[in-house]
Amino acid sequence: MSTPRSSSTSSxxxxxxxxxxxxxxxxxxxxxxxxxxxxxxxxxxxxxxPSQMSEDDPGGGVGDRWEPDLRGGNGGARWAxxxxxxxxxxxxxxxxxxxxxxxxxxxLVCRSWYRAEAQTRRELFIGNCYAVSPRRAVExxxxxxxxxxxxxxxxxxxxxVPYGWGAYVSPWLAALxxxxxxxxxISLKRMTVTDEDLALIAKSxxxxxxxxxxxCDGFSTLGLAVxxxxxxxxxxxxxxxxxxxxxxxxxxxxxxxxxxxxxxxxSLLFDCVTVPxxxxxxxxxxxxSPALRQLRVNHHVSVEQLRRLMARAPQLTHLGTxxxxxxxxxxxxxxxxxxxxxxxxxxxxxxxxxxxxxxxEYLPAIYPVCAKxxxxxxxxxxLTSEELKPVIRNCVNLRTFWVLDTVGDEGLRAVAETCxxxxxxxxxxxxxxxxxxxxxSDVGLxxxxxxxxxxESILYFCQxxxxxxxxxxxxxxxxxxxxxxxxxxxxxPDRITGEPMDDGFGAIVMNCKKLxxxxxxxxxxxxAFAYIGKYGKLIxxxxxxxxxxxxxxxxxxxxxxxxxxxxxxxxxxxxxxGLLSGLDYFYNMRFLWMNSCRLTMRGCREVAQQMQNLxxxxxxxxxxxxxxSETVDKLYLYRSLEGPRNDAPPFVNIL
Amino acid sequence: xxxxASYAADDVDNLKATELRLGLPGTEEEKTTAALxxxxxxxxxxxxxxxxxGAAEEEAAKTAPPAAKAQVVGWPPVRSYxxxxxxxxxxxxxxxxxxxxxxxxxxxxxxxxVKVSMDGAPYLRKVDLKMYKGYRELREALEAMFLSCFVSSxxxxxxxxxxxxxxxxxxxxxxxxxxxxLMLVGDVPFDMFxxxxxxxxxxxGSEARGLGSLKNN
Numbered sequence: 001m002s003t004p005r006s007s008s009t010s011s012x013x014x015x016x017x018x019x020x021x022x023x024x025x026x027x028x029x030x031x032x033x034x035x036x037x038x039x040x041x042x043x044x045x046x047x048x049x050p051s052q053m054s055e056d057d058p059g060g061g062v063g064d065r066w067e068p069d070l071r072g073g074n075g076g077a078r079w080a081x082x083x084x085x086x087x088x089x090x091x092x093x094x095x096x097x098x099x100x101x102x103x104x105x106x107x108l109v110c111r112s113w114y115r116a117e118a119q120t121r122r123e124l125f126i127g128n129c130y131a132v133s134p135r136r137a138v139e140x141x142x143x144x145x146x147x148x149x150x151x152x153x154x155x156x157x158x159x160x161v162p163y164g165w166g167a168y169v170s171p172w173l174a175a176l177x178x179x180x181x182x183x184x185x186i187s188l189k190r191m192t193v194t195d196e197d198l199a200l201i202a203k204s205x206x207x208x209x210x211x212x213x214x215x216c217d218g219f220s221t222l223g224l225a226v227x228x229x230x231x232x233x234x235x236x237x238x239x240x241x242x243x244x245x246x247x248x249x250x251x252x253x254x255x256x257x258x259x260x261x262x263x264x265x266x267s268l269l270f271d272c273v274t275v276p277x278x279x280x281x282x283x284x285x286x287x288x289s290p291a292l293r294q295l296r297v298n299h300h301v302s303v304e305q306l307r308r309l310m311a312r313a314p315q316l317t318h319l320g321t322x323x324x325x326x327x328x329x330x331x332x333x334x335x336x337x338x339x340x341x342x343x344x345x346x347x348x349x350x351x352x353x354x355x356x357x358x359x360x361e362y363l364p365a366i367y368p369v370c371a372k373x374x375x376x377x378x379x380x381x382x383l384t385s386e387e388l389k390p391v392i393r394n395c396v397n398l399r400t401f402w403v404l405d406t407v408g409d410e411g412l413r414a415v416a417e418t419c420x421x422x423x424x425x426x427x428x429x430x431x432x433x434x435x436x437x438x439x440x441s442d443v444g445l446x447x448x449x450x451x452x453x454x455x456e457s458i459l460y461f462c463q464x465x466x467x468x469x470x471x472x473x474x475x476x477x478x479x480x481x482x483x484x485x486x487x488x489x490x491x492x493p494d495r496i497t498g499e500p501m502d503d504g505f506g507a508i509v510m511n512c513k514k515l516x517x518x519x520x521x522x523x524x525x526x527x528a529f530a531y532i533g534k535y536g537k538l539i540x541x542x543x544x545x546x547x548x549x550x551x552x553x554x555x556x557x558x559x560x561x562x563x564x565x566x567x568x569x570x571x572x573x574x575x576x577x578g579l580l581s582g583l584d585y586f587y588n589m590r591f592l593w594m595n596s597c598r599l600t601m602r603g604c605r606e607v608a609q610q611m612q613n614l615x616x617x618x619x620x621x622x623x624x625x626x627x628x629s630e631t632v633d634k635l636y637l638y639r640s641l642e643g644p645r646n647d648a649p650p651f652v653n654i655l
Numbered sequence: 656x657x658x659x660a661s662y663a664a665d666d667v668d669n670l671k672a673t674e675l676r677l678g679l680p681g682t683e684e685e686k687t688t689a690a691l692x693x694x695x696x697x698x699x700x701x702x703x704x705x706x707x708x709g710a711a712e713e714e715a716a717k718t719a720p721p722a723a724k725a726q727v728v729g730w731p732p733v734r735s736y737x738x739x740x741x742x743x744x745x746x747x748x749x750x751x752x753x754x755x756x757x758x759x760x761x762x763x764x765x766x767x768x769v770k771v772s773m774d775g776a777p778y779l780r781k782v783d784l785k786m787y788k789g790y791r792e793l794r795e796a797l798e799a800m801f802l803s804c805f806v807s808s809x810x811x812x813x814x815x816x817x818x819x820x821x822x823x824x825x826x827x828x829x830x831x832x833x834x835x836x837l838m839l840v841g842d843v844p845f846d847m848f849x850x851x852x853x854x855x856x857x858x859x860g861s862e863a864r865g866l867g868s869l870k871n872n
Contacts, residue, residue: 158729158732241736299740434726
């Protein structure tokens with residue numbers, strides 16, 4: 001396989017030959033790692049840049065790869081030249097490749113494979129909507145049926161990205177519409193989607209089937225109404241943690257807009273749509289949607305109403321239970337046993353969530369389904385350990401459990417005693433402030449590690465932690481893939497020894513050999529990052545806050561974490577020197593985010609100058625009054641084929 | 656009545672005279688004006704950072720020592736979606752039909768859009784309170800938004816032919832706060848106002864004259 005050379009000859013000489021801009025390249029599939037230390041690219045970026053390839057093209061042959069394929073349409077009866085036959089065969093074979101990483105690799109073999117792969121790719125995954133332009137994507141891939149787009153960096157969830165930063169889906173839809181009339185699925189994460197965008201989706205794609213919006217904003221029930229009304233083949237409408245623009249007096253009755261005949265709905269998740277809705281319309285909709293398997297309603301649904309919904313849809317597998325309390329007066333309230341009957345009749349339920357305003361007296365109603373539950377989300381239910389215990393004791397097959405820290409260490413101990421098959425645990429804080437009491441601690445973490453050896457993913461908010469408990473988890477749970485520990489008080493050391501938390505996190509990276517995602521917290525010195533760099537060879541996502549002593553921390557990470565894709569840093573003492581130590585590695589990453597560190601414009605400009613295919617954004621907060629300042633508050637840099645974007649607002653300075 | 660009052664005052668003075676306290680007799684008890692600023696965050700920058708309701712905390716600090724440590728934006732890393740759900744839970748438990756807390760989009764993104772209605776205007780507008788540094792800017796923006804349309808229509812042979820030249824002192828800017836009460840804009844510090852304002856209403860005419868005017872805000 002020919003090795004594309006780095007295209008930009010003006011790049012710093014220390015970039016190894018083997019490292020190219022093409023992030024999608026892998027030397028081979030999983031087995032051999034290249035001797036020259038080539039980095040394994042993002043499995044989920046499609047972009048092996050065509051410009052790169054064509055520059056390296058030895059020049060012989062047909063010329064521009066954008067030339068339309070000479071094949072006679074859909075395998076017509078005409079005689080095809082021999083290499084055309086080969087290409088047809090190749091396409092039939094490549095149809096079976098589904099993983100983007102495999103496809104990316106295949107597309108690099110030669111131009112013929114590149115073309116064949118481009119014709120057969122069905123799902124387009126774009127991890128950063130600004131890394132490539134819609135036009136380029138659409139020109140390369142002609143037969144796409146599903147598009148996944150991600151926009152803002154994750155720290156936008158915590159109000160660190162100012163409003164109006166970008167990630168608009170409109171330009172994408174403008175290109176996707178004409179190019180893919182047969183498009184069936186769109187999944188968007190952290191993008192701004194307007195009602196007009198939703199209307200455009202409904203208009204452009206007559207076969208549209210699945211819409212998934214996660215952490216998006218910009219639309220309202222008006223847009224939902226258009227989708228409901230016009231997407232006659234809709235199977236999935238998943239709205240997860242979005243911010244809708246409605247006011248209570250302006251909302252639209254979108255549920256009534258679904259077709260009046262039987263629908264093909266399989267999944268309807270709208271627990272984040274906070275405005276009230278037409279319950280009768282929903283009940284009727286559920287009754288005429290025989291394929292419905294997943295339903296999550298918002299908190300405006302009482303247990304009485306829930307019961308009626310469950311009666312209409314006994315085949316549900318996933319249920320979001322709404323408020324889980326009664327709306328009726330004391331005499332008319334549904335009895336617990338009647339509600340339990342409803343649950344008993346739902347023989348397929350495996351995933352429960354909701355419980356938004358739970359009256360814990362109703363919890364026993366779910367006992368009939370507990371034994372079959374694989375996923376339970378109590379993270380909006382403020383339960384004590386006494387309220388949790390009788391429920392969790394029945395959930396022997398639980399694999400995913402989300403809960404509030406109100407259950408305390410004792411509640412977690414009960415989880416550990418029963419849920420030996422647990423794979424994912426998330427413990428959220430009821431009081432998400434630095435100075436809160438914090439109800440769970442190292443004791444709960446230790447208990448979980450002892451009771452749940454198959455744990456793969458954990459997110460744990462607490463105020464008190466010890467290295468010993470973290471070390472114990474690293475040893476008891478060797479299958480950990482995701483370890484996110486958030487000690488909410490900043491710079492907190494081990495609560496017993498007073499030491500930094502370096503050794504705990506060091507043990508995690510050392511012992512959990514499958515770890516790909518890590519979030520650190522507590523008092524941490526450069527030593528922690530030395531461990532991370534030394535042992536965290538599979539880490540793709542690293543989140544750092546209020547940690548480290550010096551630029552060495554960044555250097556350890558850049559040099560050691562060879563698979564690093566996404567690095568998010570806040571409020572840590574890293575300056576230009578640390579930033580520049582990453583120059584050789586930025587092209588292999590999807591992005592770097594740093595806010596409130598010690599960066600200056602000089603350092604950021606140097607990165608921008610040396611790395612032509614990086615977009616370096618310096619972002620100011622609205623409230624920052626100073627005009628030009630040398631210190632940089634927020635830095636967001638990402639590789640891109642397109643150069644600076646043209647939709648940046650005034651507070652974003654692209655260097 | 657006056658006698659009673661002065662009698663009471665004397666009483667207080669006498670109490671003070673017999674009060675046991677440390678310090679040399681004759682020295683005045685000082686009122687410590689705890690003009691506590693939010694503690695500078697322990698981040699390396701040491702520059703002014705965005706602190707959530709920093710000014711509101713300043714107010715609290717004057718009345719209740721010790722000042723709470725200034726909260727840092729986005730820490731702990733709990734999604735605004737989750738935080739706003741608990742706000743909703745709290746408000747729906749405490750009072751029936753809850754007016755929505757600041758629109759969820761604002762909570763997440765840092766903008767703060769509120770509706771602005773003006774008596775007599777055919778439609779409402781929305782402003783982002785975070786765009787303004789103080790009352791003066793807000794007032795100017797509102798004047799630009801609303802008064803200009805009245806003036807121009809009055810000048811032409813338009814519908815409002817009988818409307819006299821618009822006088823800003825005929826208008827009062829009021830707002831509806833978290834408790835649903837109608838308040839006059841301008842009494843509290845701007846940052847505190849932002850955190851409690853749910854919508855704005857520009858009142859005109861006789862209702863307004865008693866309350867004060869745009870000019871005085």
